[in-house]
Amino acid sequence: MSFSSFSEPIFNKVTPHWAALSQRWGLKPVALKEGAILLVGWTVLTWLAFVCSLLFIEVGERSDLSLLEGLLGGGLIGLAQWQMLRFSCGESSATPWKSSHRWLVASVLGWGTLTLFHVGALGWMAPGSAHNLFFRSLLGLVYGGYVGAGLGIAQWLAIRKQVAGAWRWVPLSSGTWAVAIALGWLVGGCLRAVSHLFISEVVGLLVAWGAIAILSGLGIVGLMYQEKS
Amino acid sequence: MRLLIASLQQLISRWAHLTRQQLALLSLAGFLLLLVLLGEGNHQPNTALIQTRLNQAQPVETWKANIQESEIRGVWITNVASSVLFAPWGISRAVHELADMHFNTLYPVVWNRGKSFYHSDTLKQLTGHAIAPLMTLTHPTADPHETMLKEGHKNNLRVIPWFEYGFMVPLHSRLAQQHPNWLTTRQNGSPYLHESSFTEGADNENADNESADNESADNESTESAEQTNGLLSRLLNSGAPSELGWLNPLHPEVQSLILSLVGEVVGEYSVDGIQFDDHFALPAAFGYDDYTVALYREEHEGQFPPTNTDDAEWTRWRADKLSQFVGVLHERVKATCPTCIISLSPNPATFAYRYHLQDWRTWLKNGWLDELVVQVYRDDPEKFEGELAKDTLQSSMDKIPVSIGILTGTWKRPISFEQIRAQVISSRDHHLSGVSFFYWDTLWSYFTPESPQQRRQNFRDLFADEPTR
Numbered sequence: 001m002s003f004s005s006f007s008e009p010i011f012n013k014v015t016p017h018w019a020a021l022s023q024r025w026g027l028k029p030v031a032l033k034e035g036a037i038l039l040v041g042w043t044v045l046t047w048l049a050f051v052c053s054l055l056f057i058e059v060g061e062r063s064d065l066s067l068l069e070g071l072l073g074g075g076l077i078g079l080a081q082w083q084m085l086r087f088s089c090g091e092s093s094a095t096p097w098k099s100s101h102r103w104l105v106a107s108v109l110g111w112g113t114l115t116l117f118h119v120g121a122l123g124w125m126a127p128g129s130a131h132n133l134f135f136r137s138l139l140g141l142v143y144g145g146y147v148g149a150g151l152g153i154a155q156w157l158a159i160r161k162q163v164a165g166a167w168r169w170v171p172l173s174s175g176t177w178a179v180a181i182a183l184g185w186l187v188g189g190c191l192r193a194v195s196h197l198f199i200s201e202v203v204g205l206l207v208a209w210g211a212i213a214i215l216s217g218l219g220i221v222g223l224m225y226q227e228k229s
Numbered sequence: 230m231r232l233l234i235a236s237l238q239q240l241i242s243r244w245a246h247l248t249r250q251q252l253a254l255l256s257l258a259g260f261l262l263l264l265v266l267l268g269e270g271n272h273q274p275n276t277a278l279i280q281t282r283l284n285q286a287q288p289v290e291t292w293k294a295n296i297q298e299s300e301i302r303g304v305w306i307t308n309v310a311s312s313v314l315f316a317p318w319g320i321s322r323a324v325h326e327l328a329d330m331h332f333n334t335l336y337p338v339v340w341n342r343g344k345s346f347y348h349s350d351t352l353k354q355l356t357g358h359a360i361a362p363l364m365t366l367t368h369p370t371a372d373p374h375e376t377m378l379k380e381g382h383k384n385n386l387r388v389i390p391w392f393e394y395g396f397m398v399p400l401h402s403r404l405a406q407q408h409p410n411w412l413t414t415r416q417n418g419s420p421y422l423h424e425s426s427f428t429e430g431a432d433n434e435n436a437d438n439e440s441a442d443n444e445s446a447d448n449e450s451t452e453s454a455e456q457t458n459g460l461l462s463r464l465l466n467s468g469a470p471s472e473l474g475w476l477n478p479l480h481p482e483v484q485s486l487i488l489s490l491v492g493e494v495v496g497e498y499s500v501d502g503i504q505f506d507d508h509f510a511l512p513a514a515f516g517y518d519d520y521t522v523a524l525y526r527e528e529h530e531g532q533f534p535p536t537n538t539d540d541a542e543w544t545r546w547r548a549d550k551l552s553q554f555v556g557v558l559h560e561r562v563k564a565t566c567p568t569c570i571i572s573l574s575p576n577p578a579t580f581a582y583r584y585h586l587q588d589w590r591t592w593l594k595n596g597w598l599d600e601l602v603v604q605v606y607r608d609d610p611e612k613f614e615g616e617l618a619k620d621t622l623q624s625s626m627d628k629i630p631v632s633i634g635i636l637t638g639t640w641k642r643p644i645s646f647e648q649i650r651a652q653v654i655s656s657r658d659h660h661l662s663g664v665s666f667f668y669w670d671t672l673w674s675y676f677t678p679e680s681p682q683q684r685r686q687n688f689r690d691l692f693a694d695e696p697t698r
Binding site: 058059060061126195196197198199201202 | 640643674675676677678679680681682683
């Protein structure tokens with residue numbers, strides 16, 4: 001039994017539902033499959049890029065990430081996301097994008113600039129252990145929103161010609177980071193209170209980056225594959 | 230040359246379907262990655278390291294003499310719950326960081342779980358593996374122990390290989406399975422020893438005051454405990470074997486094995502000495518194997534050993550046999566490497582003798598030891614102070630350098646830096662020769678209560694001065 005003979009009946013059943021969904025969400029129906037692939041690939045690669053970055057960047061409590069580490073971290077994340085954009089938005093796709101490499105440049109420069117402003121470490125940073133859980137979450141919301149907005153602006157510059165209403169990426173990125181960092185720091189804080197080990201904060205950041213990967217993936221798919229009016 | 234580069238570019242572009250700009254970006258990313266890889270993950274400013282490297286020019290004798298005069302600042306490096314020996318850059322990174330923090334002594338593991346962490350012909354013949362199999366995967370070409378020595382000496386650190394498991398072996402190891410007659414047994418004929426029943430006794434806050442009943446109760450419940458050990462427990466123990474046994478220190482073939490292993494380490498590597506710890510002993514519950522019983526009967530007009538494991542004469546007899554072997558070992562080490570020191574890291578003397586039949590006071594009296602690192606793994610400051618003030622420790626200091634083994638934590642038992650600082654200061658107040666920390670991975674890592682950066686800063690402050698005593 002070939003894969004297509006197994007999968008075709010499933011696709012035939014699912015396609016009308018997808019079409020209805022895309023109509024409701026304002027997406028191009030033909031792009032729905034591509035969008036799903038982009039979402040999954042984006043999520044997985046972004047998260048794995050963060051895991052890889054831990055080989056070179058040490059999670060800490062202070063925003064003392066060096067410029068090189070900021071560039072490297074941003075580069076790794078940007079590289080992973082660019083690969084997905086390249087793959088999903090090639091010439092044969094529904095939304096061809098020839099200059100997707102700009103995403104990588106924007107990510108590297110965005111992280112680098114944030115590092116210069118001493119907030120670039122946020123993706124690799126935990127708040128001090130003295131803070132209570134509520135305060136940690138609040139800090140996460142504020143700092144996450146700030147960094148997300150900074151990154152969003154840099155990346156908006158990369159997608160503004162490709163995507164209509166690309167400005168929406170800025171608040172979207174800000175919101176994504178705010179929620180994700182708050183969640184990650186909350187999880188990290190809870191685990192640390194139980195285990196008394198700093199590794200809890202790393203686990204919290206893994207959760208945060210998981211949330212960043214999924215939420216930003218949903219955002220980018222929504223923007224890239226929106227129905228053009 | 231240009232033609233070659235152009236063709237190469239074309240080839241890569243065609244292969245990856247990349248534009249020139251994309252290729253340039255990839256090259257930039259590759260360059261950045263290379264920079265970080267070359268940095269080997271050193272995250273802190275390395276001003277002290279630069280200084281250390283500048284000092285490399287001094288002769289080996291000079292820095293060794295300096296260490297003799299200095300506060301001993303040691304650390305144990307093990308393979309258990311640690312990646313340092315397995316990561317390709319782990320050894321080099323660890324040694325550089327330790328030198329940067331003004332440490333001066335390394336105790337790297339060379340013998341653990343029936344495996345060696347250096348190339349051993351003896352074990353190759355016995356087990357088929359010259360070195361722990363995982364090490365051959367992560368260090369396919371280099372001998373990791375040689376790397377440790379080279380890096381350590383380059384950074385002015387003493388390297389004293391540590392025979393961590395001593396006579397303890399996992400029962401599923403090839404060594405134990407191929408030579409069951411080398412194992413000693415308890416009174417019921419069982420060779421089982423749960424590791425926790427050994428170490429928990431040592432870690433016990435009231436070690437010296439505990440009754441023997443607790444220890445034997447631990448041993449009695451060993452087999453049932455093994456059955457309740459689940460996957461989680463094993464994971465928390467870093468895959469530590471749950472079924473452990475004990476090589477009989479009185480058995481001539483076991484003694485021959487240990488002498489061969491030690492001979493290889495001191496004879497074939499430029500080590501500064503060797504170290505044994507509380508596992509170089511015989512737990513009081515053991516000694517009822519056929520060989521030991523026959524030997525006892527031979528020397529006691531056919532009488533069987535007492536059933537009471539704590540019987541004074543039975544304890545003394547077994548401890549003396551172990552001491553005799555230490556004498557032989559000392560002779561062999563000094564004959565092979567006269568400059569090598571023999572270091573011992575036991576529990577406090579009374580406990581070591583009573584529960585592990587390790588009569589290190591006699592070993593010291595006979596001049597068989599050159600360095601003591603007494604494990605004082607106590608959380609309670611009063612109990613810690615109490616151990617340091619004991620007469621045995623103070624009188625030992627008149628003969629050889631005596632330092633204190635301080636626990637910096639385990640995965641299951643994280644220890645705050647405040648406690649570590651207090652214990653180091655207390656050791657200094659008692660005029661001890663120095664401290665050694667158990668273990669590398671809980672000095673500054675994610676497996677500590679504080680962040681690695683914070684922990685490093687704390688150690689940097691604690692060891693800011695040149696080590697003098």
